[in-house]
Structures are given as C-alpha cells and as structure tokens.
C-alpha cells in the first residue's frame with residue numbers, strides 16, 4: 001500500500017462529491033461506436049504480429065533448452081526482457097478494450113456494436129497466447145541454471161512465482177511434437193465437447209408447466225405452459241413463489257432429460273481424455289487425477305483432503321441450516337427447488353437507498369480500517385459502480401477492472417434490498433483486493449480461484465455483522481441470517497456433493513464409458529452421502545444440468561468455492577488475535593496490516609505459504625478448517641433462534 005486516497009483526482013472536481021449509481025467509462029472510449037475502438041484493435045493486431053515474430057525463434061531452442069551453454073544467457077535474457085515488456089504493454093491495451101466492451105454489454109446486452117466486438121476481442125486473446133507458445137514452452141523446459149540467471153535480471157524478477165509454479169509441471173512434459181499434437185487435437189476433440197454443451201445450454205428451452213398442485217398463491221396465469229430459456233429458468237429458482245420455483249426446477253430437468261445422452265457422451269469423452277493424458281504425463285512420477293486441479297488452485301493434495309474431511313465431519317451444520325429454513329418456510333422438509341428461495345416475507349421491507357447502502361458499507365468497512373471505508377465511498381463518488389436498473393441488463397454481479405490506469409469496476413442491479421447491499425459489499429471486497437494490489441505488476445496480481453473469494457466474503461461478513469446490529473426487528477434479522485443459512489447449505493453440502501460426484505465419475509470412467517442411468521445413480525449416491533435426509537428428494541440429473549462438470553479446460557470446478565468460503569471465515573476469525581498485546585485499537589490495526597499484506601501476496605504465494613507466512617497457521621491440518629466451521633455453526637445457531645422467535649411471534653399474532 002503506497003498510494004494514498006487523498007491525491008485522488010475526484011477531489012479536484014467539486015461535482016464529483018455526489019455519489020453516482022452509474023459508471024463512467026468515457027475516459028477509455030466515447031461509446032461502443034467510437035471509431036477509436038477499430039484503431040485500437042488494429043494496433044493490438046500489429047503488436048501481436050510483432051510479438052509472434054519475437055517469440056518464433058524460441059521454437060528452435062526448445063529441443064535443447066535444458067542444455068543451452070551459459071555463453072548464450074545474455075543474448076537470450078535480453079530477448080526475453082523485450083518480449084516481457086512488449087506483452088505487458090499489449091495486455092494492458094487489450095485488457096482495457098476487453099473490459100470496456102464487456103462492461104458495456106452488461107448494461108445493455110443488446111448493444112449491437114459491443115456484440116460485434118466481443119468475438120473479435122476473444123479471438124485477439126487466443127491469438128496472443130498462441131503467438132507466445134514457443135516462448136512459454138521454452139521457459140518451461142529451460143534448465144534451473146538458466147531460469148536463475150534470468151530471474152536475476154531486475155526487469156524479470158516479477159515473473160519468479162509464476163515461472164516457478166509453472167515449472168512444477170516440468171517433469172510431466174511430453175516431447176515437443178507430442179505436446180503440439182495434444183494442443184492441436186484438443187481444439188476439435190476435447191474442447192468440442194465443452195462447446196457442444198455451451199451450445200446446448202444456450203438453445204435449450206424449458207417448459208414452465210402450470211403447477212397442478214398449486215395451492216393458489218400464484219395468480220400468474222401467464223406462467224402456465226410458457227416456454228423460457230435456461231438462464232431465465234435458473235433465475236426463477238430464486239423466485240419468492242414456491243410453485244414457480246418448482247415449475248422452473250422441473251422445467252430445467254425435463255429439458256436436460258431430452259439431451260442426457262449427448263451430455264453423457266461429452267462427460268465420457270472429456271474425462272476419458274483427461275485420464276489418458278494424465279497417464280501419458282506420468283512417465284517420471286505417479287500422477288493422481290486431482291493433481292492438476294490442485295496445481296491450478298495452488299494448494300497441496302493434503303490441504304484438499306483436510307478441507308473435505310473436516311467438512312464431512314461437520315455436515316450436520318448444513319443439515320441444521322436446511323431444517324431451520326424449512327421451518328421458516330412453513331414446511332416439514334426442504335425441497336430441492338427451495339434452496340435458493342429468498343427469505344420468507346420479512347414484513348415491511350424498507351427500501352435502502354443506494355447512497356445509504358454505500359454509507360452503511362463504508363461504516364462497516366471502517367471497523368477494519370478507515371481506508372477501506374473511504375474506498376467504498378470513493379468507488380461510488382468516482383462513478384466506478386453501475387447499479388441502476390436498465391432495460392436489457394445482464395443478470396448477476398461482478399467486479400472487473402481496467403488495466404491502465406488501474407481502476408476497478410463493479411456491476412450489479414441495485415433495487416434497495418438487503419440482499420443487494422450484501423452483494424454490493426461482496427463486490428466491493430473484490431475491488432478492495434484489487435486496490436491494495438494496484439502498485440504490483442499484472443503477473444504478481446493474478447490469484448487462483450481458491451484465493452479469489454477471500455476479500456469478497458470477508459467484506460460481506462463485515463457488513464452482515466454491521467447489518468445485524470442495525471436490524472431493529474427480528475424479521476429484519478431473519479432476512480440477514482437467512483443468507484447465512486443458505487450459504488452454509490450451499491457450501492457445506494451442495495459443493496462437496498458435486499466434488500464427490502466428479503471423483504466417482506473419474507474413478508468409474510477408468511473402467512469404461514458410463515450410461516446416463518449410471519450417472520444419475522452416481523449423482524443420487526453423492527447427494528445422499530452429504531445431504532442424507534435433509535432434502536425431500538434429489539436432482540438425479542444435476543450431472544447434466546450443471547455446466548461445471550462439462551467445462552473442457554478445467555476439472556473439479558467445485559471445491560474452490562468451499563475453500564474460499566471457509567478460508568475467508570478463518571481469516572475473519574483472526575481479528576482481535578495476533579502478536580500485538582496492546583490496546584484493541586492497536587490490535588485491530590495490527591490485524592488490518594497483516595490482512596492487507598496477505599491480500600497483496602495472493603498472487604505470489606501458494607495458499608499454504610500465504611497462511612503460514614501471515615497467520616502462522618497450517619492449512620493442511622484439520623484445525624484451521626474446524627475453526628472456520630465453528631463460525632458457520634454459530635451463525636446457523638443464531639438463525640435457528642431467529643426462526644423460533646418468528647414462529648412464536650406468528651402464533652401470537654394469529
């Protein structure tokens with residue numbers, strides 16, 4: 001943390017003191033029809049061609065990379081330094097353009113210009129990686145001696161972690177010809193299956209059948225037998241009306257049931273490919289199918305085991321959350337279509353104005369450090385947040401960033417609910433993470449998915465704690481606690497069941513291809529293992545309806561969510577602890593400094609190193625995870641009490 005907020009340009013502009021709910025990206029381009037976009041694209045294309053030419057000579061050095069004589073070092077390092085500088089400039093330019101178009105599409109998904117530019121930009125990114133392949137492969141295959149000499153160059157020192165981490169895969173490399181063959185064939189083989197899935201998911205239509213056992217609280221007759229897209233149906237799973245949620249849930253399942261053979265073929269091909277490739281790469285040492293995922297997540301297998309085993313031993317926390325949620329909804333048991341339901345009507349819900357939300361979040365952040373509180377206000381003051389509902393707006397919320405100047409951007413649809421406030425806090429947490437890293441180079445600020453959710457969930461927890469204190473009625477408290485319960489069930493049960501299913505799938509695929517019926521049985525067994533009897537029924541077709549299993553470029557896209565959730569809570573729990581023995585102010589300041597340093601190192605350390613270095617804790621031991629799970633248990637306990645109170649209150653009122 002070097003730059004201070006006080007030298008911000010916003011303070012020079014008197015009108016900028018008001019908070020803004022729409023972002024202003026006009027410093028980058030005047031609009032999606034700005035002719036400067038075409039000019040920039042041409043410049044990027046030319047820069048990629050230059051880079052391709054600079055990287056091409058490395059192709060001939062790959063075979064002998066491991067044995068190159070030291071006399072060649074100086075010449076090679078000079079050329080690597082040039083390539084590194086070239087690509088840094090290029091990536092900033094491409095990053096800015098890509099963020100500009102992406103953010104414009106979020107505000108208006110029908111923007112014709114932005115829709116034209118999007119595939120062109122995606123192609124530029126792919127061209128860039130492809131152009132740099134000879135260079136990247138050379139760095140992987142070089143000798144340790146050469147890499148040490150290269151990293152001694154001050155301009156290249158920032159690549160140290162990234163290069164060392166990539167080179168952990170060195171003993172899994174195949175011959176250059178084999179590597180090229182795999183990459184080449186994967187485009188039309190492995191990745192074709194992933195594309196087929198996306199294509200299917202984009203075109204599938206769901207029948208929303210008018211629910212026959214509808215108890216009458218849905219008077220929306222338009223909903224009976226209508227046909228909607230998958231994304232829309234998925235959104236309806238958080239509809240306040242249970243019959244609508246059920247119809248959406250059934251609609252999604254029916255749609256995928258029609259295509260289960262195609263999805264099963266894809267899962268067989270993707271996992272078969274991965275197993276085959278792992279076997280070929282295991283020429284020097286034994287490889288497990290989880291090794292690749294752990295490497296991408298920057299964790300050790302022992303850490304993953306500690307995380308999953310400890311969570312399994314605590315699965316009853318998730319069961320309790322579901323039982324209390326069912327009670328609050330006035331049901332005996334939770335139905336699978338109710339797990340994403342909003343909190344049952346919290347009486348008169350007050351509308352929280354955007355400015356008020358920012359003030360509230362800022363206050364909560366102040367508890368950690370005034371800098372973080374001021375940051376939240378600055379984001380809105382500078383026009384870095386877009387929350388105002390617009391026609392044709394994208395769903396969801398995210399935090400993105402421009403690369404030069406380094407500025408975060410937040411997108412969400414803000415409609416004044418408590419849930420919106422929490423979402424805004426979550427995204428501001430991501431933005432804060434980027435902000436404390438803003439003086440670091442791009443390569444040093446790239447963190448894995450396991451560590452990406454640390455700051456966001458941390459920020460959410462700060463605000464939820466503050467909101468809970470501010471809530472004046474039990475109904476308001478229940479609405480906040482509802483989200484705690486929902487998160488507990490999702491992270492402690494649903495995510496692990498997905499992990500369990502994928503493990504079973506890979507194990508079974510070793511023996512042979514699987515039929516849809518076998519996949520459904522495997523899915524049900526995985527649900528049962530984690531949920532036991534906490535749900536009224538299971539979605540046996542989840543293996544088909546969940547996109548994550550069919551991502552061709554990445555396996556096990558599930559446990560990182562659980563990791564991020566518990567990791568963040570574990571760090572949150574460190575507040576008020578630590579080496580400082582001074583008064584509490586000093587202690588919280590000390591904690592904030594440790595927390596900030598930890599965030600700044602998320603791009604240059606493994607998860608284990610990060611926690612060992614900053615918190616002197618061991619992620620491979622169950623204790624770290626147990627401490628986090630105890631925090632979840634406490635919040636579920638609070639939720640249970642609030643549900644009991646609400647029921648008692650209702651009994652008095654009726």
Ligand SMILES: [Zn+2]
Nearest residue numbers: 426430453456
């Ligand atoms: Zn997030």
